[in-house]
Structures are given as structure tokens and as C-alpha cells.
Amino acid sequence: MTATYGFQSTLTAKPGKGDELVALLLTGLRPGNPGASEDCLVYLVSRSASDPDVVHITEGWTTEEAHHRLFAGEAAQALVARFAPMLAKDAEYTDYVPLHGKATL
Template identity: 55%
Template sequence: MKITHGFHATMTAQPGKADELIAALLTAPSLPNDDCIVFLVGRSASNPDVVHVTEGWSTEEAHSRFFNSEQAKAFTARIQQLVADSEYADEIPVGGKAAL
């Protein structure tokens, strides 16, 4: 499946909440969604409170449809309590490797 929509998020966790934020992200309801092709969570090597997420979706419409669902809204509300600051940038993953 081809990725036509995506983004990269950088989140700074509330003090002492980065591990909880990462654990929550790794159970995101988008993971089993077939339209979510890439979902990668990373942590800054220099600042353990900074968490990065890269997502790639089949289409912008699929992403919007999913994030307008009640399940996604509840998940977003849950992680927002763990986040002090965030930045989002559009990004379309085009290739690479993920071996975790």
C-alpha cells in the first residue's frame, strides 16, 4: 500500500511522564488500522523527555476518518495529559528500514 499522507510529531512529555507517554503511544489504536502504514515512536538521545512519532497513512481521508473516531479522540485526550508541548510537521515517509 502506498503512503500519500503523513506527519512527524515531536512531543515534550510532562516532567516524569515520558515513559508513560511512550507506553501509551505504543498501544495507539492506529496500530492495527490497515490504513496506518507507518507508526514509529522514538526518544531523543539527548533529552529523555522528548518523544518523536512518525506516521504514514494510505490517504489524508483515511487519517481524518480515523482521527475523527471516538476511539482516536479518547486516545488523543489521554496522551494530551502527558504532553507539555508538541510540534507537528507534514511528512510523507517514502522508504527506509525499521528493525526493532
């Protein structure tokens, strides 16, 4: 499959909440969650090297429609509801069209 839609989001946790935010975002990979969907081809959680409370998530999806459908679902909305109170400010998003690359972790 090929990713035709993607985005990166920067989430700034309240002071000292970076580890908790990372752990919660990684639950998005568990079965039944959006990151485990066959339509989600990239789900990468990273942290700022200079600020442990700044977390980046990169996602690549087969289609924009698939992302929006899964994000509107109960599992994704429950995840957002759990991490929203941890944030110090609104998330910043950059959307993009994946072209080519490699990911091995």
C-alpha cells in the same frame, strides 16, 4: 499498499512523564486503535537521545483522508484525551509525502 501521507510529531512530556507517554502512545498499535488500521503503514514511536521526556511519533498512511477519518474516531480521540494532560507544551507537527524507504524493527 503505498503511503501517500505522513507526518512526524514531537511531544514533550512533563518532567518524568516520558516513559508513561511512550507506553500510552504504543497502545495506539492495539487492535481497534488507529495504528492497527490497515491504512496505517508506519507507526513509529521514538525518544530523544538527549531528553527522555521528548517523544517523536512518525506515521505513514495510505491517504490523508484515511488518517483524518481514523483520527476523528472514538479510539484516537480517547488516546489524545489520555496523553494531553501529560504534555508540557503543544505538540509540534511536520507533515510530509512519503516517497520511498525501508522500515524493519
